């Protein structure tokens with residue numbers, strides 16, 4: 461049987477604060493296939509970012525298994541985790557995380573700096589990614605000269621620059637109005653149509669309902685109704 465792109469089994473993650481233990485993920489299992497557009501939805505504090513950190517190889521679980529393209533992430537050291545992150549996953553965050561003193565194109569190029577690709581080739585790849593998000597004409601603008609939606613599109617271009625198969629977005633529309641949110645989701649739909657696997661973490665029902673598949677998280681536990689159906693009352 462072909463392996464899932466992402467295969468998570470029985471992940472547990474807890475945090476100790478003072479004498480208290482908060483279990484953020486309770487035996488979470490999730491399989492994601494290549495080419496999916498999946499939303500993980502849940503209220504604040506439900507464990508969404510903790511799960512994103514696991515999927516993104518940014519943090520390790522207390523127990524459970526995670527394999528990414530058949531590779532056992534749990535057995536990797538920090539260097540191997542950094543390498544797999546870089547190759548496989550493009551990250552998108554709520555607050556864009558652009559460097560304010562770099563132009564749009566310089567921000568997009570940044571992940572390529574250590575790749576050994578020469579400067580003119582880097583520029584070409586960055587331009588191509590800016591073009592994919594429709595912002596080639598803003599290449600030399602600084603982030604503060606761009607709207608929130610444009611800044612998020614620059615951040616998406618940056619996430620694409622190493623050509624990762626997976627885009628992982630934590631509340632990508634959390635800082636945007638509903639019209640701009642819809643534009644960002646449209647960009648992601650187009651990228652998905654081109655074969656990229658998209659994982660969006662959100663507390664916004666309108667955003668989640670745009671995905672092909674919805675998984676709900678509540679108190680660190682996942683559940684799924686099938687397709688992009690959602691049990692509203694059980695989340696809110």
Ligand SMILES: Nc1ncnc2c1ncn2[C@@H]1O[C@H](COP(=O)(O)OP(=O)(O)O)[C@@H](O)[C@H]1O
Pocket residue numbers: 475476477482483484502503504505506507508509510511
């Ligand atoms: N680094 C941390 N230290 C302590 N507790 C944490 C940490 N990260 C998350 N938590 C706790 O884990 C739970 C889930 O948090 P989080 O994954 O950030 O939720 P969400 O992204 O859905 O708002 C919360 O109770 C939160 O307080």
Ligand SMILES: [Mg+2]
Pocket residue numbers: 508509510
């Ligand atoms: Mg969060």
